[in-house]
Amino acid sequence: MSPIAPESVRRVACVGAGVIGGGWAAHFLARGYDVTAWDPAPDAEARLGRLITAAWPAVEQLGLADGASPDRLTVTDTLEDAVAEAQFVQESAPEKLELKRDLLAELDAATASDVVIASSTSGYPMTDMQTTAARPGRLVVGHPFNPPYLIPLVEVVGGEATESWAVDWASAFYTAAGKSVITMERELPGFIANRLQEALWREALHMVAAGEATVADIDASITEGPGLRWAFMGPCLTFALAGGEGGMAHMLDHFGPSLKAPWTRLAAPELDDALRSAMVDGCADAAGERGHADLVAERDQGVINVLRATGRLPRRAGEQA
Structure with a gap:
């Protein structure tokens, strides 16, 4: 061959x-x-x-x-x-x-x-x-x-x-x-990105069906919220920053119990030691040489760039359209 x-x-x-x-x-x-x-x-x-x-x-x-x-x-x-x-x-x-x-x-x-x-x-x-x-x-x-x-x-x-x-x-x-x-290392129906999209989509349909949110509310909740960060930093590193300098480990220890709260219709996986380690180690690999301060600066500038690029922030003096 x-x-x-x-x-x-x-x-x-x-x-x-x-x-x-x-x-x-x-x-x-x-x-x-x-x-x-x-x-x-x-x-x-x-x-x-x-x-x-x-x-x-x-x-x-x-x-x-x-x-x-x-x-x-x-x-x-x-x-x-x-x-x-x-x-x-x-x-x-x-x-x-x-x-x-x-x-x-x-x-x-x-x-x-x-x-x-x-x-x-x-x-x-x-x-x-x-x-x-x-x-x-x-x-x-x-x-x-x-x-x-x-x-x-x-x-x-x-x-x-x-x-x-x-x-x-x-x-x-x-x-x-x-x-x-x-x-991908193994087959997964719907692959990776579609499964993540589908989870969000199903929850959106549940909220509309139950009268809990409008379509406009749901779209704005993403475009004015996590979508701004997801444009350049995925959900895992974004959540790791929620743990402050303690990173993903602190975030899981602090917010892990909320996985059992009824915030979504999807069943939560058991946050056992193996999953915790996989998330902590995975975020460390994704961060590479970037420390917490580096990631915070990258996130902050990234959000500003997205807001400015989409016309939601005024352009700076002398900046070309």
């Missing part, structure tokens, strides 16, 4: 050209790749063209790679033509398990054996999708966030039949293609 080096990839195939697949195509074009695309819808080419035209001003602001151009897109008549010379394949078909299984098996049969094939699925484990492929070892999940040309995150994970080289290769390729990559 001798796949091309991830940083040497020049041609990518996008199979499925809806909102997600089209967003991937826009991203890969902006990064200077040649892109072939296929979608069975009769208006796929026109729809994809409109999506890329609409996305291009945004990717220009993000910065184009050398040679990047929408003209490097080719829409093919068949799936086989789309992947014939592809060095990487991104599948973005609708979220229907049998459809995913059949399509991944077709892609496996039509693509050179050393080419990694990634699925944009937002929830299905690769173990469930790779069951009918003849060569499932190079099938991985590459779960993006919408729109893929704008949101950096992609979560990479294999299935039970996926070989480790394919996961490592996909993570390296996405990194070379300008994405922010989380390489």
